Amino acid sequence: MRRVLLSILLLALTGPLAAQDLKLPNKDGSVKFAVLGDTGTGGSDQYAVAKQLASFKVRFPFDFAILLGDNLYGGESPRDYNRKFEAPYKPLLDAGVKFYAALGNHDDPNQRMYKGFNMNGERYYTFKPSLTGGVRFFALDSNYMDPKQLEWLEKELAGSGSDWKIAFFHHPPYASGMHGSDEILKGQLEPLFLKYGVNVVFTGHEHFYERIKPQKGIQYFVEGSSAKLRKGDINRTGLTAFGYDRGYTFMVIEVTGDELFFQTITERGQTVDSGVVKKGIDNKVVGTAGQGAAPKPATGANPSSTPKTQSPTPK
Amino acid sequence: MAELTRAVLALALTAGMSGCGMLTRDQAKGPTVPEPITPVQKATASPANPDSAILADFNARLDNYVKKQRALMKGSPIAEDATPAQIKVRQETLAAELRAVRKNAKQGDIFPPQVASLFRRLMYPELKGPDRQETKQALVEEDGEKAEVWLRVNASYPLATEPLATTPANLLANLPQLPMDVEYRIVGRHLLLRDVDANIIVDFIYNAIR
Numbered sequence: 188m189r190r191v192l193l194s195i196l197l198l199a200l201t202g203p204l205a206a207q208d209l210k211l212p213n214k215d216g217s218v219k220f221a222v223l224g225d226t227g228t229g230g231s232d233q234y235a236v237a238k239q240l241a242s243f244k245v246r247f248p249f250d251f252a253i254l255l256g257d258n259l260y261g262g263e264s265p266r267d268y269n270r271k272f273e274a275p276y277k278p279l280l281d282a283g284v285k286f287y288a289a290l291g292n293h294d295d296p297n298q299r300m301y302k303g304f305n306m307n308g309e310r311y312y313t314f315k316p317s318l319t320g321g322v323r324f325f326a327l328d329s330n331y332m333d334p335k336q337l338e339w340l341e342k343e344l345a346g347s348g349s350d351w352k353i354a355f356f357h358h359p360p361y362a363s364g365m366h367g368s369d370e371i372l373k374g375q376l377e378p379l380f381l382k383y384g385v386n387v388v389f390t391g392h393e394h395f396y397e398r399i400k401p402q403k404g405i406q407y408f409v410e411g412s413s414a415k416l417r418k419g420d421i422n423r424t425g426l427t428a429f430g431y432d433r434g435y436t437f438m439v440i441e442v443t444g445d446e447l448f449f450q451t452i453t454e455r456g457q458t459v460d461s462g463v464v465k466k467g468i469d470n471k472v473v474g475t476a477g478q479g480a481a482p483k484p485a486t487g488a489n490p491s492s493t494p495k496t497q498s499p500t501p502k
Numbered sequence: 503m504a505e506l507t508r509a510v511l512a513l514a515l516t517a518g519m520s521g522c523g524m525l526t527r528d529q530a531k532g533p534t535v536p537e538p539i540t541p542v543q544k545a546t547a548s549p550a551n552p553d554s555a556i557l558a559d560f561n562a563r564l565d566n567y568v569k570k571q572r573a574l575m576k577g578s579p580i581a582e583d584a585t586p587a588q589i590k591v592r593q594e595t596l597a598a599e600l601r602a603v604r605k606n607a608k609q610g611d612i613f614p615p616q617v618a619s620l621f622r623r624l625m626y627p628e629l630k631g632p633d634r635q636e637t638k639q640a641l642v643e644e645d646g647e648k649a650e651v652w653l654r655v656n657a658s659y660p661l662a663t664e665p666l667a668t669t670p671a672n673l674l675a676n677l678p679q680l681p682m683d684v685e686y687r688i689v690g691r692h693l694l695l696r697d698v699d700a701n702i703i704v705d706f707i708y709n710a711i712r
Contacts, residue, residue, distance in 0.1 A: 268586035292668040296685075296698045297593060302583035310682070330668045333679060358671075366640075371671045 209246050210461040211441040211448045218320035219247060221284075222355075222438035223413040224255030224391030225291065229271040232435050233414035235454040237275035240437050243452065244279060247439055251316055252276075252284055253324065255391035255410060256291025256357030258304065263295050272303060287314060289326045291357040291391060296328075311336050313343050322442050323349035325385070327356035332375050340376075344383035351442055351466070354380065355389040361407045363424040364393035364432075365417065380405055384470040387447060395421055395432035396451055398460060398479065402426075404471030406464045408449070412436050429479030431459045449477075553620055557678060560617045567604075567612060567704060568683050574599045575699060597700040601656045609655055612695055612705035621693065622710055624676045629711055633672060640670035641688060641711075651689040657703050659687070659696050 211219075221240055226233055240252075259271050273280065280286075280303070288304035290296060299306040306312055310328040325343065328336060344352065359366070360373035380388070381403055391411035399407040412435050421430040435454040440447060445467075451460040462477030578599075580592045613621065628637045651660055669686045677686060680695075684704060687694045693710035694703050 263586075265586035265590055295701070296682075297589050297701075300580055300582060300584045300589050300592075301586060306582075308582035331674065331685070332671070369671065371675065 208456075208458055209243070210450045210458060211247060211439060212443065213247055213441065214443050216319070217441050217443035218316055218322045218351075219249035219439070219441050220316070221249050221252040222255065222389050222408070222410050222440060223252055224357075224389075224410040225257040225394060225412065226254060226275075226414045227257055227259040227271040227293075228414040229260075229267070229275075230414060232416070232454060233271070234275045236413050236435050236437050237279070239452065239454050239456050240439075241276075241278040241282075242456070243439055244282060244284070247441075249439060250284065252279070252286050253326070253355050253389065254286055254288040254304070255355055255389055256289045256329075257293045257391060257411075257415075258288050258291065258298060259295070260293050263297070268301065268303070287324065287326060289356045290328050290330060292330055311339065313347075315349065320442065321350035323347045323352055325352065325354040327354060327376075329356040329358040329369070329372055329390075332372060337375060337379065341379055341383070344379060344385070347383070350445075350470070351387070351447065352383065352385045353387045353389070354385050357390060358392050359390035359407065359409045360388070361399045361402055361426050362390070362393045362409050363397060363422050363427050363430065364395060364409075364420045366393055368426070377403070377405075386466055386470065386472055387464060389438075393417070393420065395430060396436045396438075396459065397421060397426075397430040398428045398451075398462075398475070398477055399426050400428045401464075401472050401475055404473075406447075406472045406475050408438070410436065410438050410451075428475065429460050429477055431479070434459075556616050556620050559614070560612070560620075560678060563612045563614075563617075564680070564684070568681055570603055571596075571600060571683055571697060571699070574603070593699065593701050597658065597697075597702045600697065600700050600702060604656060607655045607705075609705060609708075611655070613693075613707050618707040618710070621677065621707055622712070625673055625693075625710065628670075628672045628676055637670055637672060640667075640672075651692075651694070651703075653689075653692060653694075653703070653706055653708065655703055655705055659694070659701050659703055 213219075223236070223240070226236075259267055261267070272286075276284075276286070285305055286303060288298065288306055290298060290310060296310055298304055299308055299310055305314075306326070310331075311326060313323060313325050315323045325340065327340065354376075358369045358372050360376060361368045379385075385405060388405060388407045390407070390409055393409050393411045394415040394417040395409070395412050397409040399409070412432070414435065416435055417432065419432055421427065421432045431451070434457075436451050436459065438449055438451050440449050442448075445465060447464040447466075449460070449462060449464065450458055452458050460477055460479040462475060464475045465473050467473040574596055578592055578595050580588060584592070610618075628634070669688050673688070674686065680686065683698060685696050685698055687696045688711065691709050691711045693707040695705045696702070697704050
């Protein structure tokens with residue numbers, strides 16, 4: 188009995204340490220940010236993820252976070268804005284973290300006016316977090332990819348001299364879940380991404396985490412489990428480099444030089460995936476080295492995540 | 503076949519639907535389309551096509567609504583860094599003004615029977631064709647959530663209670679493009695035209711999906 192109690196005590200003591208296991212280089216002057224998708228439930232899981240993210244901020248001082256859509260499920264009254272955004276992320280907001288949102292299929296476009304989402308009244312927009320970081324972000328509205336938005340995107344991409352071009356929006360062009368890859372969106376966006384050298388794409392919609400094998404020199408991530416989870420929903424396809432659909436997750440990212448480091452963490456602070464996306468001199472992703480390792484389930488259930496995976500590095 | 507349909511639709515959307523007389527906030531031109539590809543483009547490619555006149559009628563009715571809405575919007579501007587309370591107040595103010603201006607509005611003002619009939623036909627391939635399962639899956643709300651909407655012109659769209667999803671992209675691709683002020687929503691079997699800024703039902707097609 189005493190041994191059992193000691194074991195429990197040890198676990199309790201080491202748990203928080205494991206939760207703070209940062210795998211990013213954390214260099215001065217790098218661009219650091221967090222990625223959250225499908226957040227706006229106002230439920231306890233969203234709060235658990237938010238709490239864990241806030242604890243990571245202590246060791247990894249990111250300045251901003253991107254929201255991949257479905258920022259507010261259901262009601263959008265002032266009370267909902269508070270319960271589903273302002274309250275869970277209060278420690279981060281108080282610490283000066285800026286949130287940049289994209290619209291999901293459950294979002295009212297009026298969110299574009301909300302100061303907390305920094306959309307400046309636009310359904311789609313671009314921003315550069317720092318003058319020296321060499322990274323530009325493109326937030327898109329994948330609900331309605333009309334010709335006007337595509338024309339805007341082409342113009343902005345063409346005029347961007349940034350080393351890293353990162354796009355984020357809700358519906359994934361590549362995914363292995365219930366919704367699957369959005370072929371229409373892929374047909375619309377991929378030619379522009381390729382032509383103008385978009386390097387990394389973050390999307391949500393599927394309620395799990397998935398790192399896609401680099402597609403035509405672009406690294407795609409699906410992060411749609413920051414408050415909602417569809418357990419066991421990843422269908423093994425040739426697209427998946429690593430997937431995790433057993434717990435709630437968020438990502439922390441660091442861009443420095445020609446490398447983008449990523450770490451994917453659960454609401455319990457366990458790292459399920461980490462690695463680096465490398466960019467070549469032609470500005471295309473030359474490969475992603477990742478180390479995905481799903482934590483063991485608490486009970487005897489089968490882990491549905493793929494085992495440790497090293498993704499190929501196609502050109 | 504499904505792949506081919508999607509590829510064609512994607513190409514069509516990418517190229518723009520300049521032939522359908524669409525409205526945009528500032529009428530920005532998109533890339534030109536050499537050949538009519540989508541059902542809407544085909545309908546408007548030739549003036550002799552009877553669908554062309556129906557779509558022109560729809561666009562005129564919609565244009566009339568949007569002009570009224572934008573005139574009211576000018577009177578109640580909102581900052582680009584608003585609080586949730588300010589967003590709510592603006593939405594409710596605009597909705598009240600629109601209801602006053604359109605107090606006699608009724609179902610069929612924007613979607614008269616011939617337009618409703620055409621819309622059903624435009625959506626039909628996605629609902630009954632090879633992609634029907636995909637479309638139906640996209641229409642099902644997550645986690646079995648069911649939306650209840652009071653179908654009435656000028657009624658509020660129930661954002662306050664239900665997490666309702668936007669219209670699937672393949673259906674949107676088959677329908678005339680809309681200006682930013684309004685959007686299509688599908689609830690149950692019905693197609694709604696929703697005012698985005700005022701959150702009210704502008705018009706609806708009952709049993710648009712069969």
